[in-house]
Amino acid sequence: MDTPILPAVSPLLDVINLKKHYQVAGRDGNRTLRAVDGISLKVARGETLSLVGESGCGKSTTGKCLIRLSDPTEGRILLEGKDLAHMNSNELRAMRKRMQFIFQDPFSSMNPRMRVRDIVGEPLRNFGYSRADIRERVAALLARVSLRSDAADKYPHEFSGGQRQRIVIARALALDPTLIVCDEPVSALDVSVQAQVINLLMDLQRDLGLTYVFISHDLSVVRHISHRVAVMYLGKIVETASRDVLFKNPAHPYTRALLASVPSARAGERGPVQILKGEIPSPLSPPSGCAFRTRCPMAQERCAQETPAPRQLSDGHEVACHFA
Ligand code: ADP
Ligand code: MG
Secondary structure, X not given: OOOOOOOOOOOOEEEEEEEEEEEEEEOOEEEEEEEEEEEEEEEOOOOEEEEEOOOOOOHHHHHHHHOOOOOXXXXXXXXXXXXXXXOOHHHHHHXXXXXXXXXXXXXXXXXXXXXXXXXXXXXXXXXXXXXXXXXXXXXXHHHHOOOOHHHHHOOHHHOOHHHHHHHHHHHHHOOOOOEEEEEOOOOOOOHHHHHHHHHHHHHHHHHHOOEEEEEOOOHHHHHHHXXXXXXXXXXXXXXXEEHHHHHHOOOOHHHHHHHHOOHHHOOOOOOOOOOOOOOOOOOOOOOOOOOOHHXXXXXXXXXXXXXXXXXXXXXXXXXXXXXX
């Protein structure tokens, strides 16, 4: 495995206090659902930062806000110093080339009636490339993701799940992006195929200098691909660390519980850990203070009153817990 890198002095992506609240209709009028509730993170050029956490904790919402597929309620999203959160649609269009999104289900992001040539070439068409350029570029992209050149004339249903995800990756690469948000890109694939797609993503990162925000609930995949990991719970980041520190020395009781639930991640854990009890609370009515306290084996009175701010344990290792 490669060595984790330290966050760069000036990060590619600098997210400050990002919030995404939804207004949800209820019996007593509208209620606020805090899907993402004030997260800050930095991503260095060429690194993979993973976002992990249970279903519903706000990973996908965060990923979509990061590249303005969804409009944040509050906060700043600096890509190379330019604030995406406050850009108008013209300014955003120019930035669109630089940022791509890969979804879990390749079918949801492809038109089944389009040939692979047109699927992969779509972003190039949108940006006015000539037919000849598109043809040449599509051939190169298919080769880059190890698909045969005759794939261009086929339709999505003629491919396996892993091959379809390669088509999606080829399309994501079409405009030479800098940043790719990968949202559970291998969760729908067989385990053996997962490794091939993950290795492809890692090769592409190395060869093209790509930066990934990698969203996953699967910690063994995260352990393989990440340089750094941010753990989310109910719309907040509770711990951020390099991959090795997070897996060897997790500090937040939530991170420790998550790791304890994965047999392959257990080596090197410190002290006894409790497997998570109960359900994640609703983001419509999060607990006061520390949102994790209702499931935390270490919770005390202070946790109900005071929201723990992230604090630094060591270089690059931050935790939001009063007692970790
Ligand atoms: P994850 O990807 O970690 O599973 P999501 O970001 O998809 O979590 O969802 C976070 C929370 O936001 C969930 O409670 C989800 O139901 C809610 N949510 C997501 N999208 C919307 C939406 N468009 N409208 C209302 N609530 C939403
Ligand atoms: Mg999701």
